């Protein structure tokens with residue numbers, strides 16, 4: 001294994017450390033807005049934020065950027081905590097932007113008093129119309145030069161229960177001609193009457209994300225504020241607000257500039273999927289998926305339910321790396337990382353997903369044998385479990401052919417195959433119904449060919465999996481395909497509903513799993529031999545077993 005080169009983010013951090021910035025202290029944060037569940041894109045940010053803190057003996061805190069009560073709630077907060085722990089990271093403190101509402105309010109008042117902010121009574125549409133374009137200047141609001149006293153009084157009114165949502169906003173008085181659109185008098189506060197998940201009905205107006213995010217980092221003493229590329233144009237705005245804050249607090253000329261250093265990296269985007277929380281919300285609300293944790297969703301809870309391991313997600317993120325260019329990441333790469341990790345972890349069991357009966361005609365009717373099945377051949381110290389063999393078995397329909405071509409190394413009359421962990425059998429024929437469908441296959445076993453006996457050593461090309469008809473359980477198996485039918489739905493002009501893959505879920509209620517597999521619960525990694533990786537679903541019960549297909553096998557043995 002070769003030494004991995006460090007990311008450009010780590011390079012910048014090492015430069016700061018070498019220069020003695022912040023006295024060698026490293027403090028990062030992961031700042032989710034609690035308005036949805038975490039997806040694999042967030043995991044990329046988490047791996048970075050927590051990863052560098054770990055690597056440079058720093059701390060990574062969590063901060064919930066909860067500035068919009070109309071979309072946020074505590075259920076999201078709790079699930080975010082759970083998902084981060086599941087990924088294997090430990091945070092320092094948990095902060096909330098709402099902890100700073102008082103401070104931000106005082107700062108906003110100072111901004112008005114110092115002629116850096118004003119209350120605008122225009123509608124959102126009017127304000128948008130005056131924004132201009134990146135190449136043409138915007139138009140001043142008619143309220144831009146209203147008296148400071150008037151703005152102060154109206155701002156206080158904005159924070160009363162009587163204030164009408166949308167009737168007024170507080171805007172920073174910056175530069176309506178700035179080529180950076182974020183400087184064209186950005187909105188600082190708006191009126192919202194939905195109760196806040198933490199502050200209840202205490203506030204009636206709330207800071208915008210852009211008037212809270214940068215200052216929150218600053219209040220907490222974040223040294224490196226790492227985020228995604230779309231925040232590049234926000235960086236000078238955050239810096240300007242911090243300049244004003246320093247002026248307010250009389251620390252403008254302090255030489256040691258302790259402001260956070262913002263570093264931006266590229267977002268994770270997955271082929272055949274979307275990462276926008278708004279679109280994921282729509283999939284859930286319109287019931288195209290069963291919920292945020294539907295196994296097709298790119299959410300961490302969905303991937304967990306499907307059977308992805310946290311290590312496979314982290315390895316995938318490590319393999320795609322961090323750059324300054326947005327890209328589309330191949331879903332197949334993620335699946336390869338899942339396979340690689342589950343190959344090491346998954347317990348091998350037998351399951352027949354398209355069953356046809358196999359009768360061992362020379363095996364005694366009332367006899368059974370418990371065979372040893374190795375749990376994981378990748379592990380030299382692997383444990384084993386028992387799988388029961390008997391006269392009546394189930395095998396896969398596709399493992400039999402009546403008139404087989406020469407290269408068919410599965411079951412066909414007159415040829416031998418090995419039954420995994422059991423005997424070599426010779427197929428003798430099959431029985432059909434009146435429509436010509438095969439309803440039963442017959443074979444004779446060689447009693448000297450049991451695994452471990454000398455007769456087992458002769459060369460037989462095919463090895464098949466099976467379950468004993470009286471020692472298995474019926475199960476439902478859910479197979480998943482891509483959520484979208486186009487590679488890059490976010491770049492497609494059509495409405496995203498039209499791009500959904502209508503066949504992304506296949507339910508197969510006609511499966512049999514060996515008894516041992518039926519004891520496995522959600523959270524336990526399984527391989528159905530020769531088929532793929534699977535995990536019991538959260539809704540699986542002993543009476544109604546349900547397994548999710550995590551991912552297929554790339555290399556199947558003896559196929």
Ligand code: ATP
Nearest residue numbers: 031032033041042044045227228267268275276277
């Ligand atoms: P929305 O879809 O509503 O825009 P968001 O992505 O902004 O949601 P946040 O909760 O604000 O969601 O994100 C928290 C952090 O996760 C941010 O710092 C953001 O940069 C990062 N993040 C979000 N999506 C991705 C992604 N696809 N790849 C990498 N980082 C991401």
Ligand code: MG
Nearest residue numbers: 032033065209
């Ligand atoms: Mg956001």
Ligand code: MG
Nearest residue numbers: 228230276277
């Ligand atoms: Mg976003």
